[in-house]
Amino acid sequence: MNEVLRSLGTMYNIERAATAIYKAQVRAFRGTEIADKLRAAIVNEQEHADNLKARIEELGGTAPRMGLLFQMGGMALGFATALLGKMRVLKTDGWVERKAVKDYSGFLQRVDFDEKSAALIQRNIEDEKMHIKNWEESIQILLKPRTGY
Ligand SMILES: [Fe+2]
Numbered sequence: 001m002n003e004v005l006r007s008l009g010t011m012y013n014i015e016r017a018a019t020a021i022y023k024a025q026v027r028a029f030r031g032t033e034i035a036d037k038l039r040a041a042i043v044n045e046q047e048h049a050d051n052l053k054a055r056i057e058e059l060g061g062t063a064p065r066m067g068l069l070f071q072m073g074g075m076a077l078g079f080a081t082a083l084l085g086k087m088r089v090l091k092t093d094g095w096v097e098r099k100a101v102k103d104y105s106g107f108l109q110r111v112d113f114d115e116k117s118a119a120l121i122q123r124n125i126e127d128e129k130m131h132i133k134n135w136e137e138s139i140q141i142l143l144k145p146r147t148g149y
Pocket residue numbers: 015018044045048124127128
């Protein structure tokens with residue numbers, strides 16, 4: 001398998017994990033605006049997984065079957081952080097997203113992607129940056145003292 005397909009496959013696995021992490025965490029925020037942000041992120045990460053899979057197939061490859069393992073790992077991480085509390089969830093999610101931006105940017109630098117794949121990765125990176133901002137804002141929401149009813 002060439003490096004382009006291998007790298008797209010790795011990113012696909014990471015996206016499956018991200019989707020599963022957020023799905024496992026959303027219940028911890030029931031009834032809050034942070035739950036809405038998590039639900040939007042689930043949809044967005046699923047789009048990332050789907051667009052990477054589609055690109056892999058356009059290039060004649062197949063999405064890695066290890067995706068299921070990453071999905072299960074993500075779910076475990078999501079549930080574990082949810083047990084540890086809302087702040088732990090948001091701090092972990094910020095870390096996950098910053099790592100994604102770093103890893104994806106590294107791929108863009110190292111791997112000689114075709115234009116279409118590079119553009120797709122760049123769009124995904126912009127979305128992950130938005131997620132970082134979302135989780136930072138959510139931490140501020142959590143820290144804000146609640147004012148009366
Ligand atoms: Fe993503």
